[in-house]
Amino acid sequence: MGYQPNAIAQGLVKKETKTIGLIIPDITNPFFPEVARGIEDAAVEAGYTVFLCNTNWNAEREERYLNVLMQKQVDGLIIGPSSEEVSHLGKILDSGIKTVFISRAINHANSTCIIIDNVLGAQQAVEYLIQRGHRKIAFVGGREDISTNRERLQGYTQALSNNGLALDESLVKTGSFKRDSGYFIMNQLLKSEACNRPTAVFAANDLLALGVIQAVKENGLSIPSDMAVVGFDDIEFASLPEIQLTTVAQPKYDMGKLAFSTLMELMRGGGYSSGRKILLDPVLVIRETG
Amino acid sequence: MGYQPNAIAQGLVKKETKTIGLIIPDITNPFFPEVARGIEDAAVEAGYTVFLCNTNWNAEREERYLNVLMQKQVDGLIIGPSSEEVSHLGKILDSGIKTVFISRAINHANSTCIIIDNVLGAQQAVEYLIQRGHRKIAFVGGREDISTNRERLQGYTQALSNNGLALDESLVKTGSFKRDSGYFIMNQLLKSEACNRPTAVFAANDLLALGVIQAVKENGLSIPSDMAVVGFDDIEFASLPEIQLTTVAQPKYDMGKLAFSTLMELMRGGGYSSGRKILLDPVLVIRETG
DNA sequence: TTGTAAGCGTTATCAG
DNA sequence: CTGATAACGCTTACAA
Numbered sequence: 079m080g081y082q083p084n085a086i087a088q089g090l091v092k093k094e095t096k097t098i099g100l101i102i103p104d105i106t107n108p109f110f111p112e113v114a115r116g117i118e119d120a121a122v123e124a125g126y127t128v129f130l131c132n133t134n135w136n137a138e139r140e141e142r143y144l145n146v147l148m149q150k151q152v153d154g155l156i157i158g159p160s161s162e163e164v165s166h167l168g169k170i171l172d173s174g175i176k177t178v179f180i181s182r183a184i185n186h187a188n189s190t191c192i193i194i195d196n197v198l199g200a201q202q203a204v205e206y207l208i209q210r211g212h213r214k215i216a217f218v219g220g221r222e223d224i225s226t227n228r229e230r231l232q233g234y235t236q237a238l239s240n241n242g243l244a245l246d247e248s249l250v251k252t253g254s255f256k257r258d259s260g261y262f263i264m265n266q267l268l269k270s271e272a273c274n275r276p277t278a279v280f281a282a283n284d285l286l287a288l289g290v291i292q293a294v295k296e297n298g299l300s301i302p303s304d305m306a307v308v309g310f311d312d313i314e315f316a317s318l319p320e321i322q323l324t325t326v327a328q329p330k331y332d333m334g335k336l337a338f339s340t341l342m343e344l345m346r347g348g349g350y351s352s353g354r355k356i357l358l359d360p361v362l363v364i365r366e367t368g
Numbered sequence: 369m370g371y372q373p374n375a376i377a378q379g380l381v382k383k384e385t386k387t388i389g390l391i392i393p394d395i396t397n398p399f400f401p402e403v404a405r406g407i408e409d410a411a412v413e414a415g416y417t418v419f420l421c422n423t424n425w426n427a428e429r430e431e432r433y434l435n436v437l438m439q440k441q442v443d444g445l446i447i448g449p450s451s452e453e454v455s456h457l458g459k460i461l462d463s464g465i466k467t468v469f470i471s472r473a474i475n476h477a478n479s480t481c482i483i484i485d486n487v488l489g490a491q492q493a494v495e496y497l498i499q500r501g502h503r504k505i506a507f508v509g510g511r512e513d514i515s516t517n518r519e520r521l522q523g524y525t526q527a528l529s530n531n532g533l534a535l536d537e538s539l540v541k542t543g544s545f546k547r548d549s550g551y552f553i554m555n556q557l558l559k560s561e562a563c564n565r566p567t568a569v570f571a572a573n574d575l576l577a578l579g580v581i582q583a584v585k586e587n588g589l590s591i592p593s594d595m596a597v598v599g600f601d602d603i604e605f606a607s608l609p610e611i612q613l614t615t616v617a618q619p620k621y622d623m624g625k626l627a628f629s630t631l632m633e634l635m636r637g638g639g640y641s642s643g644r645k646i647l648l649d650p651v652l653v654i655r656e657t658g
Numbered sequence: 659t660t661g662t663a664a665g666c667g668t669t670a671t672c673a674g
Numbered sequence: 675c676t677g678a679t680a681a682c683g684c685t686t687a688c689a690a
Contacts, residue, residue: 085439086379087683090666095376097440105404105420106604111395118422122429127436130395130420132408139412146417149375150387257604292609314396314547319582320610377667381682 089151097127098341099147101140103160105132107255107285108313109330110158113180116334117156124342126153133160135221135254141166148175154341159184162223176344180337182225188353190344192337196226199326199360200233200280201240203308206324206362207278208241212306215243216276218263218286220255227252230282230310249276253286260289268297278306278368284313284325291323291367306368322366329358379441387417388631389437391430393450395422397545397575398603399620400448403470406624407446414632416443423450425511425544431456438465444631449474452513466634470627472515478643480634482627486516489616489650490523490570491530493598496614496652497568498531502596505533506566508553508576510545517542520572520600539566543576550579558587568596568658574603574615581613581657596658612656619648 089095100117102110114130121128129147133140140160144167147155154176159167162184170177171186179191207215217234220227235245251267253259260281267276281287287309294305301307309316312327336356344352379385390407392400404420411418419437423430430450434457437445444466449457452474460467461476469481497505507524510517525535541557543549550571557566571577577599584595591597599606602617626646634642 082435082439084380084441084683085436086376086385086441087666088439088685089376090374090380090668090683091685093666095440096436105395105401106398108396108398111401114395115422115424119424122432127419127421127433127440129417130422131417132405132420134405134409142412143417145372146375146386149372149378150385150417151374151376288608295609315605318578318611319585321608374667377682378669379682380667380684381669383682 093151095151095153096125097129097150097152098154098156098338099143099152100128100130100156101133101143101147102130102158103133103135104255105130107283108315109283109311109328112313112330113158113334113337116331116336117338118334120335120338124338135160137161137163137166144170148173154178154345156180156337156341158182162225176341178337178341178344180333183355190340190352190354192333192340192356192358194328194333194358194360196229196360197233197236199310199362200230201237202233202360202362203310203326204234204237204280205241206364207280207306207308207368208237208243210278210306210368212278213243214246214249214276215278215280216249216267217251217280217282218260218267218290219250219252219282220259220286222252224255227282234280255283255285257285257289257292260286261293262289264290264293265297268293276305279308281307281309284309284311284316284323287323287325287367288315288321302366302368308368312363316363317365324365324368325363326360327363328360333358383441385441385443386415387419387440387442388444388446388628389433389442390418390420390446391423391433391437392420392448393423393425393430394545395420397573398605399573399601399618402603402620403448403624403627406621406626407628408624410625410628414628425450427451427453427456434460438463444468444635446470446627446631448472452515466631468627468631468634470623473645480630480642480644482623482630482646482648484618484623484648484650486519486650487523487526489600489652490520491527492523492650492652493600493616494524494527494570495531496654497570497596497598497658498527498533500568500596500658502568503533504536504539504566505568505570506539506557507541507572508550508557508569508580509540509542509572510549510576512542514545517572524570538564545573545575547575547579547582550576551583552579554580554583555587558583558589566595569598571597571599574599574601574606574613577613577615577657578605578611592656592658598658602653606653607655614655614658615653616650617653618650623648
């Protein structure tokens with residue numbers, strides 16, 4: 079007869095809200111909506127509502143969302159951390175609220191996280207480039223303080239040294255994980271004498287790669303003959319016929335599903351899964367830009 | 369001293385949760401993240417937390433989210449409806465919860481909504497195509513039962529009749545608002561005899577246009593000489609140098625900000641803004657596909 | 659089986 | 675001005 083139970087009062091007594099919070103750094107990067115969809119599909123199926131919060135790579139905003147969600151007694155949290163500044167994140171862990179980290183680990187002993195093997199992925203990408211004959215390969219990265227970036231950089235340097243190539247610091251540039259940053263960095267890289275220029279670029283994500291490609295084309299060079307470009311993530315647009323970006327694919331949607339089921343285990347009290355690090359395998363998708 | 373007020377108990381007595389719900393049909397379509405960001409930025413500034421829910425164009429899921437959000441006593445709701453089936457939406461309005469509809473109006477007397485003039489936008493796009501000499505222009509639409517689609521179709525037919533062109537039913541096709549749907553429809557359209565083929569396509573959104581373009585290219589035709597394509601929305605990827613999609617732009621981010629400030633007015637009890645329909649102006653962005 | 663009372667963590671009100 | 679207390683709407687446990 080039109081009666082709606084009041085979930086607030088319910089939550090007060092049951093100490094369970096059938097609600098989880100999802101915090102991501104950039105809803106505008108197609109990578110995150112894809113994992114969010116995986117999480118949401120799994121959550122809906124299990125009777126949960128997910129509250130998606132976007133921090134815009136802003137640590138303050140992240141902390142604020144964290145507090146609000148905790149106050150609101152969400153039963154669990156899935157966080158794609160926007161910084162390595164773990165002081166506020168550590169507080170969460172210690173407060174006992176069930177949390178799963180995605181896409182990047184944080185420095186906390188028993189944090190549960192689901193990440194991709196960034197080192198391996200980057201290494202595969204760069205080794206592929208080397209195989210194709212490239213010797214001067216640039217690294218165009220995102221934010222320096224983000225582990226994702228550090229790990230992909232590590233894979234890059236590892237691939238170089240595995241193949242007896244020296245690391246040229248002038249070919250390593252970082253900015254933010256956005257398209258305009260890739261565009262800006264690549265334009266800088268192209269300013270140097272033609273003989274010192276890289277012949278290939280490994281970009282730390284697809285958005286950066288898209289910016290790199292734009293800069294390359296605007297400078298009258300063609301891809302991949304003058305400049306090979308490889309990205310990371312395999313967002314949907316990477317497969318467009320006009321783009322055909324060679325990139326390291328992450329299982330985005332499945333990562334989301336896995337994140338929720340792992341959180342579910344945690345919430346059900348399966349303490350054994352706490353502190354678990356789940357490492358997923360990347361796969362290099364070869365298309366036409368590199 | 370580490371004390372966190374319990375927002376649940378607070379909400380119970382204060383009947384205010386400093387929380388709003390945002391329901392959108394497809395987080396995977398870059399159009400929505402962009403408006404969500406506008407909403408979120410405005411909300412955070414005003415001390416609100418926004419709970420983003422993605423219905424996947426699924427009316428059942430929409431209703432479910434609606435109920436949960438109502439139970440949770442969100443102070444307000446911003447909804448991008450995923451269907452015109454307003455029975456459950458009407459219930460919401462009648463329950464008195466402050467609501468702003470975005471991107472499509474619903475059939476309810478005093479609903480407040482922020483929409484773009486779809487008829488005008490489509491008309492501009494198609495008239496541009498006619499101006500460029502096209503006589504056989506196809507309409508590739510999204511879901512038939514969505515007003516957005518109907519209105520854009522209406523603009524299309526209006527542009528034709530304004531210019532003394534007959535409406536050819538065989539050139540009007542609808543599916544869903546996704547890329548694969550555009551791809552599928554265009555392939556069908558290209559099956560007909562070359563002489564009956566359209567020379568231009570107006571797609572009801574950019575995702576569809578991207579699918580159309582893919583089909584056209586795979587059939588060995590070039591754009592825009594063999595087939596001109598115009599989209600709708602102006603998502604970020606439309607401006608990529610490889611894409612350069614001609615499209616009808618919507619002020620996505622500002623639409624989000626406006627949606628929140630309008631909701632704020634409603635929540636503050638400014639009854640005068642209830643039932644208001646805010647109609648935004650589209651602008652045709654001419655690039656290289658048409 | 660049906661009904662009543664206690665308590666969840668706040669805030670707001672009303673005596674003192 | 676301060677400190678005790680009712681009330682918010684529900685669930686659950688226990689008594690009738």
